[in-house]
Amino acid sequence: MGDPSGGQARMISFEEAEERILAYVVPVTGTEVVGLEQAPGRILAEAVVARINVPNHANSAMDGYAVASADLVGTGQVRLRVVFDLAAGGFYSSGPGRGEAVRIMTGAPIPPGADTVVIQEVCRREGEWVEVTCGIPRGEHVRDAGEDMRVGMEVLEAGKRLRPGDIGVLAAQGIDQVTVFRRIRVGIFSTGNEVVEVAGTLRPGQVYDSNRAGLKAALGVMGCDVIDFGIVGDDLAAIESVLQRAAHEVDVIISTGGVSVGDYDLVRTALANKGEIGFWQVAMKPGKPQAYGRLGGAVFFGLPGNPVSGLTVFHLLIRPALFRLMGGRSGSRKRIWATFTGQWTKKHSRKEFLRAILDLTGEGPKVKLTGPQGSGLMTSLARANAFMVLPEGPVTVSSGDRVEVWMMDNE
Numbered sequence: 001m002g003d004p005s006g007g008q009a010r011m012i013s014f015e016e017a018e019e020r021i022l023a024y025v026v027p028v029t030g031t032e033v034v035g036l037e038q039a040p041g042r043i044l045a046e047a048v049v050a051r052i053n054v055p056n057h058a059n060s061a062m063d064g065y066a067v068a069s070a071d072l073v074g075t076g077q078v079r080l081r082v083v084f085d086l087a088a089g090g091f092y093s094s095g096p097g098r099g100e101a102v103r104i105m106t107g108a109p110i111p112p113g114a115d116t117v118v119i120q121e122v123c124r125r126e127g128e129w130v131e132v133t134c135g136i137p138r139g140e141h142v143r144d145a146g147e148d149m150r151v152g153m154e155v156l157e158a159g160k161r162l163r164p165g166d167i168g169v170l171a172a173q174g175i176d177q178v179t180v181f182r183r184i185r186v187g188i189f190s191t192g193n194e195v196v197e198v199a200g201t202l203r204p205g206q207v208y209d210s211n212r213a214g215l216k217a218a219l220g221v222m223g224c225d226v227i228d229f230g231i232v233g234d235d236l237a238a239i240e241s242v243l244q245r246a247a248h249e250v251d252v253i254i255s256t257g258g259v260s261v262g263d264y265d266l267v268r269t270a271l272a273n274k275g276e277i278g279f280w281q282v283a284m285k286p287g288k289p290q291a292y293g294r295l296g297g298a299v300f301f302g303l304p305g306n307p308v309s310g311l312t313v314f315h316l317l318i319r320p321a322l323f324r325l326m327g328g329r330s331g332s333r334k335r336i337w338a339t340f341t342g343q344w345t346k347k348h349s350r351k352e353f354l355r356a357i358l359d360l361t362g363e364g365p366k367v368k369l370t371g372p373q374g375s376g377l378m379t380s381l382a383r384a385n386a387f388m389v390l391p392e393g394p395v396t397v398s399s400g401d402r403v404e405v406w407m408m409d410n411e
């Protein structure tokens with residue numbers, strides 16, 4: 001966990017936080033076997049190796065005539081006798097011989113003796129004869145056996161999150177069950193005397209608990225099992241108690257609120273009392289107050305209470321760590337340079353993540369801000385599809401400037 005006192009004393013850079021958070025998490029090792037219908041979004045625990053060739057037989061890519069290319073040398077036309085009519089699903093094993101052709105449909109296996117398919121558009125059929133133009137290259141419109149997947153070849157790597165295309169690959173292999181990592185269990189709770197259930201009535205001074213709902217949605221999209229510990233008031237004993245309960249049940253605990261330096265910011269104290277605290281101030285905006293540590297076997301992530309700050313930290317720092325914990329191969333961040341429209345001046349020294357709309361236009365990537373950027377403005381995050389990232393130190397950006405943009409849907 002590193003040196004706790006060192007962690008407490010200073011604000012660390014975004015990059016250092018990123019590294020330390022990733023270092024906290026140990027990928028799960030437990031696996032389960034699921035059917036293809038349950039597999040999308042799950043993380044493959046073992047590589048998948050092709051056990052059959054796909055296609056299994058050389059077959060026709062077009063409707064036409066299967067011929068021996070040796071019959072089509074030279075120029076001009078040649079007349080071949082049609083000896084069989086072969087549709088997809090059929091099979092023919094006795095020809096064509098020289099001077100013969102087999103009428104063939106897309107997907108039908110190339111019969112022995114043929115090595116080329118001549119598309120029907122360039123043939124002239126007359127009864128049992130077909131007239132074909134010579135000079136067609138050998139192998140044209142033939143899909144070779146194993147052209148897509150060859151026996152023994154690794155078709156899906158371990159650590160891959162399964163997408164629809166991957167499910168198609170498994171199905172093409174005749175594989176109807178796969179070994180995936182078990183789901184991770186994430187316990188969440190909100191803190192704050194002012195925070196109330198969304199289904200409740202709002203009295204003066206209260207706010208609906210938007211953090212927990214947003215977080216639950218984000219975790220659901222990732223495929224985590226969420227265990228909801230509700231809302232906990234600003235009470236040290238209550239926070240300690242929920243932390244201890246959660247630590248026994250989950251892989252990860254995520255809380256929101258109560259981590260900044262205020263009279264009621266008790267999450268850090270509770271964590272220090274009941275577990276180990278790592279660090280808590282990150283030089284980023286929004287999202288400076290955070291708390292990381294461990295409780296028993298669980299990793300603890302304490303997010304700031306401001307709804308935009310909390311979800312921003314989740315997107316940027318927590319999600320990549322969770323993905324790693326889930327057994328996923330951590331991909332690099334999706335980032336791009338884009339042309340900025342607008343005006344923004346930043347005076348503080350922290351790295352800034354502005355909520356932005358990235359548009360991939362025909363003239364290249366363009367970006368603008370979603371509007372005012374206050375850390376309480378949830379609509380600024382809801383409208384965004386990306387973060388515009390400004391480096392440490394004071395900086396002004398204006399229309400036409402090239403700026404760095406990070407995609408929001410990064411894993």
Ligand code: AMP
Nearest residue numbers: 190192208209210211257258304305306
């Ligand atoms: P805190 O980090 O606890 O100091 O909270 C910072 C701000 O975020 C305060 O204005 C809180 O009322 C607000 N806040 C904290 N938790 C939530 C929550 N779960 N839903 C909505 N707003 C919250």
Ligand code: MG
Nearest residue numbers: 192257258305
């Ligand atoms: Mg609070």
